Amino acid sequence: MNRVTHLLGIKYPIIQGGMVWCSGWRLAAAVSNAGGLGLLGAGSMNPDLLLEHIQKLKGATQLPFGVNIPLLFQHSEEMIELVIREKVPVVFTSAGSPKKYTNKLKQHGITVVHVVSSAMFAEKSQEAGVDAVVAEGFEAGGHNGRDETTTLTLVELVRKRVSIPVIAAGGIATGAAMAAVQVLGADGIQIGSLFASSLESSASMTFKNRVVEAIEGETVLTLKKLAPVRMMKNEFCNRVLQMENSGADADALKAELGRGRSRKGIFEGDLTEGELEIGQSSAHISGVRTVNEIFNQLIEEYTIACDNLDNKFV
């Protein structure tokens, strides 16, 4: 039992990130049933679809689960009402101010966790009354902070700044990384890429296989003039990088991005023209596995990694 398992009512302090086009009810149910916390990724759903996923998820697990709601998302207000109505036990909020809905959610007995990419925002989140923060570093896939602070640097800064539980995210796809961030003071972890590539993820099998093949250096943080996103390099991404090198402005980048790129890449499996959001930890992923296999492997690796401290440096 630690602070995160206690707070969320789960067995292992392992949270599956609420990722667009990956985190539907099948993935969330599998993770919650394995002893972690499964999250629905509301960012690629409309409210009707979210309701459907919440209901299916309730039918597939008796254990705690949550929903991730990006606060700048057009449907966020409606979704906040929806998760309250549906008595969703945990809500992760991201990309927006934690002041906006935290009180309201907590008044309805919902546990609130906010995702931050800096220690300053971790402190503001604590002031806003959230129950825990996710400290997500530069290596994470998808939307990312502007300061480019890495998980190694960030987790300890956040740990020193807040007293509430800290969940580390970004670059964690192995049990060794899990143990490393615990050493830095994290009370739990959030994993994205590894679960994005799991059998139960809603992503296209073509996308999952591409993630498995990914080697070091194949992802890049780009679109910084819009909102920074880490994605895998492909034809689309290379055009964006080229445009950025030549000084393209936000409007030109927005036009190049267009609409539906992440759906095209992740859900439809268009590896050349889709936006393939994924983290640096993709280089550590060696197969499409079931959520249960992933949990078993993480636990085994974690135990081995802890032994690395047996022969102390000092």
Add this chain to the structure above:
Amino acid sequence: MNRVTHLLGIKYPIIQGGMVWCSGWRLAAAVSNAGGLGLLGAGSMNPDLLLEHIQKLKGATQLPFGVNIPLLFQHSEEMIELVIREKVPVVFTSAGSPKKYTNKLKQHGITVVHVVSSAMFAEKSQEAGVDAVVAEGFEAGGHNGRDETTTLTLVELVRKRVSIPVIAAGGIATGAAMAAVQVLGADGIQIGSLFASSLESSASMTFKNRVVEAIEGETVLTLKKLAPVRMMKNEFCNRVLQMENSGADADALKAELGRGRSRKGIFEGDLTEGELEIGQSSAHISGVRTVNEIFNQLIEEYTIACDNLDNKFV
């Protein structure tokens, strides 16, 4: 005793990075005398000055020390001859191919360590016969890799790829970070920024105080069209960022950079127009301390951080 302390003949597997304008004989002697490995940073010296520093360093410590030689540096060949003549026990090479001088140095009984920013180059370094590699992540100050792989991601990738000792670098300025990279499989650590700000560093006190004041998000990896460098944001850096945003090419950036910027910033303490090379871990540094104080603090923090694993996640 671990593989790094054994290889280098030192007490603690703590190496002080060979940093331009910081790592002279005073700093290197203090680190070696404290039980780590002090390195002279040859990148900001000419061969005559390097000889002077080697001789003064020999007079100031009886313990092992080393020299860091950037291989693309104009004086590198002459410096290789110099360190052989002077019987320097350890040479760290960086920024160039490890194939070039490793055999020659080892024939003269010198221990060779090469600095890499990717697992692929770690493997090539091992093939070239080096005794150990430094795996340096994106958060590190000064010159940096093109793949932007963070220390958390990189160290484990390198660990899986090579059998020789791995020294983690980038983002390490606390005992907790030291323990975290050990969990990831590192056999030792290299610290830059924290020693750059030490009392014994050759850097200007103005620069050191600025490093101490630095908060999260104040460094940025820039000059990517030349060779990527992490530096602190200031007037000079902001002009470069502005130029890059507007699509400036390598020639224009080279002209803006000019010559002697790092000397101006680090050694002369020009905080507005100098190039202030420093890592993300500057956000963790809270005072200008002696090397001995730094060692004591690292050891104390390291011991506390190891205890974070007492209450296991799984």
